[in-house]
Amino acid sequence: MSLVQKINALTAGILDPRIKLEIAKTINFLFGVYCTGRVSEEEIRSDLIDICKSILEETNPDLLEEDKRKRANFLADELLRTFKIEGMSKRALARYQRYTITY
Numbered sequence: 001m002s003l004v005q006k007i008n009a010l011t012a013g014i015l016d017p018r019i020k021l022e023i024a025k026t027i028n029f030l031f032g033v034y035c036t037g038r039v040s041e042e043e044i045r046s047d048l049i050d051i052c053k054s055i056l057e058e059t060n061p062d063l064l065e066e067d068k069r070k071r072a073n074f075l076a077d078e079l080l081r082t083f084k085i086e087g088m089s090k091r092a093l094a095r096y097q098r099y100t101i102t103y
Contacts, residue, residue: 003031003082010052010075013059026051027079034083035090041080048076 001009007027011020027048034044053072056063063071 001082003027003079003086006079006082010055010079014055019058023051023055031083031087034080035087036094037091044083045076045080048079049073052076052079 007024011023014020014023030044030047033039034041049072052075053068056068056071056075060068
């Protein structure tokens with residue numbers, strides 16, 4: 001599943017389109033930051049967990065805190081896995097661009 005599809009699935013239970021858009025923009029921003037390689041994967045993961053937990057609190061308020069935490073961790077790991085797959089070339093380019101030879 002692509003990043004866009006995962007974001008759509010994650011925000012499916014949110015009714016306000018402005019909130020959906022803000023979540024999508026934030027996750028896409030984190031993807032861009034991840035691709036630069038300037039922020040640790042753990043920092044990105046932590047931010048994704050916070051986002052996922054907030055979404056779960058909005059869409060599933062009846063879940064126990066422990067279940068929200070586990071589900072948020074799982075969802076964040078899924079997003080991060082997608083970041084890795086979709087960002088391989090972008091991240092490599094950002095990391096090694098200074099080594100390219102220009103003529």
